[in-house]
Amino acid sequence: MKTFIEVIVQTFLAFFSILYLTRILGRQQVDQLTFHEYINGITFGSIAATLATDVDQRTWQHFIGLVLFGILTFSVSYFTMKHRTISKVLEGEPILVIQNGKILEKNLKRARYHIDELNVLLRQADCFSPDDVEYGLLEINGKLSIIKRGDKRNVTVGDLNLQPSPETIPTELIIGGQIIYENLKKKNINGRTLLNELKMYGVNRIEEVMYASMDQSGKLYVDKFHDKLNEKIDISEDNKGV
Structure with missing residues (x-):
């Protein structure tokens, strides 16, 4: 005790x-x-x-x-x-691992990183090829900071001198085949109207929908439980089967 x-x-x-x-x-x-x-x-x-x-x-x-x-x-x-x-001395400093689209192998080795780990960090930074990167810095916390090459950067509305419309969070209408009626009321639509909209996406029953939402402009996003993709992509090295 x-x-x-x-x-x-x-x-x-x-x-x-x-x-x-x-x-x-x-x-x-x-x-x-x-x-x-x-x-x-x-x-x-x-x-x-x-x-x-x-x-x-x-x-x-x-x-x-x-x-x-x-x-x-x-x-x-x-x-x-x-x-x-x-x-x-204690925390280290950022290491340049990519320059002008070329991987700096010595610096990568100094950081004790493998090329596969670098590829993961690139994908997390919304980049799928070192060739798209002007400079890539491996930070002391293990993250990769990149500056994309000029011809690979995304054009922003600021570059075009446009005034963007304010972004809002889409309203969830269906989750897991179940209608969220409170959100339907917020959008001033009923179940019949929603079903008619879903038919345009090849949906006949609510139970077929895994997730559906509507943005401020009234645009509907629909994801079904069973997606019919024309091409299945396998990114694994062993691509014997999908």
Whole structure:
């Protein structure tokens, strides 16, 4: 019974200690963490878990270790903000991995990245070929920042000196084959009108629709459970079957 109570007390202590320390240390999201901040987060969790469950050693020993680790982490973060040299040593710096559409293999190797990993980052940046990239920088948090070549950049309404219309969130009308009647009322349409509109998309029954929404202009987007695609694309290396 004594051990059970000790675990409860230590768990509460570990939980609120790490909650307070992380609140002080910063609010970065996971994808914003640098490498040493990510490692520190793992170590924090490990120390806190030991503090919560280890009843063989004194609680204050683990607690002091947790607080001391928090102080060291805060100190490192403070000095990296104040001193550029320390920041470069501990956190690293961006690495140029693509220039004028060419992959810089030595820099990619220095970052310990494989070409497949680079391709994933390119696709996440809405780019499917290094040839479209003027400059590609691998950031210290692992993300890829790119500047597309001039002939590959998307033209914006600002480039054309046009005044864009305000964007609004489309209203969901059908989800999983079920009509959202409250949203139908917002759009001032009834079920019969909606069904007539859906027939233009080859839909005969509401149950055939996985998702449907309507934008501010009244344009309907419809996605059926069974999409009839003329061509199925397989991006895997083993393309024996789709």
